[in-house]
Amino acid sequence: MPEKRQYPPTIRLRRLAAELCRLRAAAQLTREDVAERTSINAVTLYRIEKARARPQKRTLAALLDLYEASETQRSDLMTIQNSPSDQGWLRPYHSELPEEYTAYIGFEAEARTVRNYESLFIPGLAQTEEYAYAVVKGVLPMASQREVEQRVQARMERQALLVKEQPLRLWAIVDEAAIRREVGGLKVMRAQARHLLRLMEEPHITFQVIPFDKGAHAGMPSSFVHLDFPDPADPELVCVDTSAGDLFLESEAEIRRYMLMFEHLQAVAVGPNDSADLLIKLAAASE
Template sequence: MDLSARRQPPTVRLRRLAAELRGLRTAASLTREEVSEQTNINSATLYRIETAKVRPQRRTLLALLDKYGVTDETRRNELIDLSKQATQLGWLQAFESELPDEYTAYISFEAEACGVRNYECLFVPGLLQTEDYARAVIAGAVPIADDGYVERRVEARLKRQASLQKDDPLNLWAIMDEAVLHRMVGGTKVMVEQLTALANASKQPHIVVQVVPFSVGAHPGMPGSFAIMDFPETADPDLVYIDSMAGELFLERDADVRRFTVIFEHLRAAALSPVDSARLIREVADRMK
């Protein structure tokens, strides 16, 4: 077994490397079992490499490239460099041991995305939460958590928001159910500040905020929240993230991505326009004062 292959939060680069290696194996007409037998790479390790669970050790990667007949030096160096970059987690490194694996994975993908289409039915999207609102949401959602846990989660959530403020900011399209505006999270003061911040954020050119009003009735977003992440490289397909009481889930099959893209488009059509959404948000905030 290749014990040096270590588990880490998946990154876009690790996901791309896994796809490249799966493609090379398929092109060489080899099964995973055949590669394992002919290279002495443990089949379980090979599976984890091809599913972006671990980054291959350099000698393991070279053995695979040799087996797949990749002789072009430029191509080999591209894949070696991709493997080296696959562990780059930036600020997330400090939180890696404290956050759930799936949430860490989501943050690492989000940090490399060029756009996020997010629908929320219960609370303000994390990228647009104020500090006090985030603290109240996290404490309420995990009632057994101690103060230290809550504060670290709040810190991580606020650091995520830097992606909206960089020179080439993340494009965020956030749609939420009107119920989000009325749920009194953290008390009146916290909610007024949050709704005001939400309305102000919608003025940014890279942020779109829409609200699905109660008057719409039943709509496709009622089963639950989700996010679709878009990446700048065509080699990195869109990814769907679902967070529920049953656990967190990533979907990357074309059929699944298309299904949630269609759902998002229906929600966008059902929601108030960005201008009318901002007006409603401010009206709700004014009524709370």
């Protein structure tokens, strides 16, 4: 019998984990200290603090007692613990996608703002279906037709976030290589450039290009996404694209480092108007 898939934590569960870590640190206790003073072992506490497990009510109560949490903190965290797991973004076929990808889809679905830097690709939220198909087919040459179609379908469904009542705010920066590489051929790239130009007319979407003549820049080693969420209490998140898979970063130092990097890339890139001019020229040149 196949093992039941464990879906990624929700934003609320991540907030609960972050608050428990903060309260333990404020109480100047190690996980081993907590294990000695309660019936909670260190491994269980580690899983709770990494948002890999939802604590039982009695476990959470014991932790809050030990940490001498205030009534407000206790009420807020108990409310989170009692809230149902909201996985409304899941689709039946998502169980066949890589776990890192379903994790990212879930976080993105709950985000307020996505800041995305890409060195070689058009960001997924801004891809046309034809471009997305060519990308997936090229990057995953061993994937089956079904796997390619599922990846493309997931990518297209994600774009609904940009047109909902309170749309996701997207700030995308790409290296010029991303708009010049002929993914899928000239016709596909022409349509992709025009699609980007339409998206750039929306007030909640910003698109910038870093021209080749800017030389070396901080974004060259890897692509990344920074996400923040509607509730300031929800911890920000950075997703880094690596050859070994997506890496999720959550520490304050890591978040600050990538935000500074994104600000640097904003300064290096040409502005939205000049970026639009570059896209217009590329679309015209491919006629």
